[in-house]
Amino acid sequence: MLKYILKRILIVPVLLLFVAFFVFILLNLSEADPVLQMMPAEYTQVEYDAMAARFGLDKPLLVQFGNWVVNAVQGDFGISYKTKGPVSGDVLYRIPISWNLALITTLLMIVIGVPLGALCAVKQYSTFDNITNVLAKFMGSIPGFWLGLMLIQVFSIKLGWFPTFGMKGWRSWVLPVFTFLLPYLANYLRQVRSAMLDCIRQDYVRTARSKGAKESVVIYRDALRNALLPIITLTGGIFASMIGGAVMIEKVFAFPGIGYKILEGINNRDMPTILACTMILSLFTIGAQLVIDISYALVDPRIRATFAGKKKVKKLDAVKATGGGE
């Protein structure tokens, strides 16, 4: 088991390295010369070379990448082409904002999504289920940036309940969180419902029912508890994708989060910023995946078995062979 966890953790830097390389190459496909972008109106070749050297852009691509990696490992993500300031501080400052936005949204999503999804599964094909289903699908079909602006018009301008933008206390979070929540909730609800349905159909639920247990007890003790594992997996994945997925929300509501920073970086062709943001987002994605996988491995005996000692595996194989070969 320890070996499995260790293996999974060791692979993280390798993955990050490849992600960085992939993005690095991708960004270099663009035709624009970053040095030219930074040069003042009149310059000489000497000045051009000096500027290129200052940003390390005079070296071959692979060397540039190598240097970037060496610096990044030490926490230095380079100097922004646009602002000419260090990238690290500016990007790191934004992590908590995106993190909080994702966290609040996820919590709300769980609080609303799980009971609703479970209820839909229990009352499958009832009017309630169907209406929720259609509503969810409809919510999932509205572009976030559009919804955001419409909500501002209604709740900020017409009703004056919330500020239109920025971060001014808890009220500022209501609209962005809500706008962000809707499409995710729509999908989440349906996934929770199908996870519940899977569990409701399992033998042990049927057994519990046939033993005459109360329906509510069956649902909440047997079905929901067993559905929790897939639901947790799902939630973890969504949380990771949310941290980087709030690009439009952050733009519309002027939230200085990491998603908007990356958009700004892309618009300015500011490679150090894009790389730094992508790396941080990837780290979150990988981290969430890691936590999910490890907790799964801790819970699921089948995965645990694969990484147990060789002897155990052999034994298990033998068991499988006798069990499966009827």
Add this chain to the structure above:
Amino acid sequence: MKRKAWKLIAGCLVTVMIFASLAGCANKEPAQTSGDANTDAVTPEGKDAVVETVKGGEDASGGTTDVEPTGIQAGTSFRFWTNYDLPVYLPWIDNRGTALCLQVYDNLLVKYKGNSDDIRCNIAESYTISEDGLVYDFILKKDVYFTNGNQVTSKDFIATWDAVTKYQPRGVANVKSYEAKGDYELVVTLNAPSASFLYELPTQSVYGVVDHTLIEKYGMEDNRAAVGCGPYYIESYVSGEKFVLKANPNYHNPERAPHIETCEVVIIPDVNTAMLALENGEIDCMNTVNIEVYNTLVDMGWDIHIVEDRVNPFWLNVRQVDLFKDIRVREALAHMIDWQAVTDLVYDGMYPVAGSYWGDGVGSYPYSDKYTYDPQLGIKMLQDAGYKLEDIKFTILADPDFTDMEVAIVSQLNELGLVNVDTVTYDGATCYGMLKSGTYEVFPCHNGYGLESPLTPFTMGMLENGTQPVMFLKEANPEAFEKAMELYNSANTAATWDSYVDYVSQLTNLVQEEVLALGGVKVMRFFAVGSKYKGVYISPISGYMEFNHLWVDEG
């Protein structure tokens, strides 16, 4: 089962309608069209003020006769909108933040209330210019202090100029040397006499003075060194959110002393959100070049200050596109665009058609008849030159702010039979990058501040190493280029302003005669400012608002 499903479909349609009506009721009752916004030009003091005010709605407040107060008005605040962040706000690093730099940093001279021809002494008590026009001798005031308490001396100027030389060499290209004579005297020697030097010097973004002890301590790229002696100082900066500026109580120049206690520069990336924030009273000022935002603001009842911005001629890439090497093609194309129709369609006629590459400011020269609209003549010229209309194939590169204009132009050309003309929009920064690397065919580009320093367009556009190499005169016509370079050098070394301007207009005419660009319109910038704020001065062309002149009318 069937009935249930139909109910469902009905239900979902109802949801759609609810949403539609929700979104619909978010809007105000259809307000009057922009037509009945009465336009009355209010000319603030100063001869060259191009600020025009449109009163929105009915509450057009009668001209109050209140006078500018003296001293800081306690408890007042002003929130200014910007759509980009400025992580490093030292003057020489990033010159996008000039509105901010104007307030935080101060300089030897100042363009009073944004007027180019009203240049006054600021930190300099007086200055003298040698007879050959090469040596400038500035005597500094002795009672100027940075907001951290240190006194401003010539050492600070030397340190600042060192930084400028490193980061913005263009700004000091003509400066041979600068040295301190004691603590309160500064001597600047130029390479050649320059009439424009005095006009460029008050550019805070380049020359705003910074405390030298801090530069020595923190280096030239650290915000901790960002301490100036301007009317405001930066109290706090929250990355991606806002700058909070506080009035400097010890500001040295009573002519420019601040009145409003707190100014915030608020960062909202999306213009639509900014519009809603303004409507909701969360910001006090926004500016835009978008005509629909302007119309909406007028409908909402805002007073709009209209400021002239730059002209954006559509430059043809003569260097790399073979098609444009033929002057007959260039000329024919210039005849084929109806700019008046473009501005009527896209800008409600608010953007005037440009009369020259630089509008009608200093150093400009009106277009010759090579630029008059005559599509049939254009087609005939193309055919005479042996081109089929399908042969004319190019892509216009567009900045998002002006996509609509490009779409309109492409549509006009397509209708005339040039079916292979199209346009593509890139982000502004990308366009700029493509411009420098020359990977474009046609691009609308302003080429600097014609009115403020008339030669800048040529510096930026004509020279081999210019930032925005768009005037490919050398490739278009080498003889004309030589002549142009002569004029350019003569202008650069002109001793008097008048002869300088004369050379520049000759140069403009020469470039225009070669049809290196297609006409263009003059961009207007619309400023909506809360009606309780008085003393709104916005410098034309650059569009910078000076917070220090603002004051709140409590009545």
Add this chain to the structure above:
Amino acid sequence: MAKTTDTKTTGTKTTGTKTTDTKTTGTKITNTKTVVRKKTKKRSQAAETWARLKTQPLAMFSLGVVVLLVLVAIFADVICPYSLAIKQVAADKLQPPGTPGHILGTDNFGRDILARIIHGARTALEIGVISAFLSVIISTFLASLCAMIGGIVDNIIMRIIDVISCIPSLVLALAICAALGNGIPQLIVALFFSGLPMHTKMIRSVALGVAKMDYIESSVALGASPGYIMLRHLFPNLTSIIIINGTAQISMNIMMGATLGFVGLGVKAPTPEWGTMLSGGLSYMMRNQYMVLVPGIVLALAALFINTFGDCLRDALDPKLKGKA
């Protein structure tokens, strides 16, 4: 209603289900076998699916909308000429819906919004369908390779997919668009890449389950070539997940295309496209709200019905989910 006889047609789901199957009693296994036999008869599966779909009015209604959308996209030029969608008439600028000659009004260039919606359907489907098709087909191919050959090939492919999937899909699409520039082909490439990792992972897990089925193992034992097995046995068993993933991806791509249009990375300017119509109309939301409402509602409805149809199709293809609890 709840406890009717449960015809449990498991069979080709996930590895998880499969292992439970092998551990259960003999009757279950015979059940599985009959299913497998059924699946080999392709016609009956399609017919069965259709029969199941037909009983659901919601499915038929959304199918109708989808078919209508496709027809509009195909015959856009017949319904109204393309020139109407891009022709600028200054005199007709910003006419509200209901104006004679312009049922849905005109935009800020005086272009007919209905014509733009109709031709925008073509653009939307072009972007949505081609990129979804590409990502599903290529990921099926990759997943089959993984499942059939396994070992080092599986490892390499999955590690590459892992790397791509580390980057949030929206960010990836933004970066690709930024690197390649504006235009429909670039947009398709971006959306293709952003959909690829998820599909490959999902299809691979199903394909691995199928590849371990008895009949595939036996045909391997009989010496059939991997290519033959892939075509004959693997792909037919993957059709349902391909269709399910594909339809879901189409509506996702349309939405993401709109989002990219909002930040100026969408299609080239005069081309009618719902997302850019929507984002271009945003500054008109106070005075001419129909400019944002019309494309917004069309976009939302299209995504909604494609999604709904996809769900119904999934239920019909995979009756296990439909089994009543």
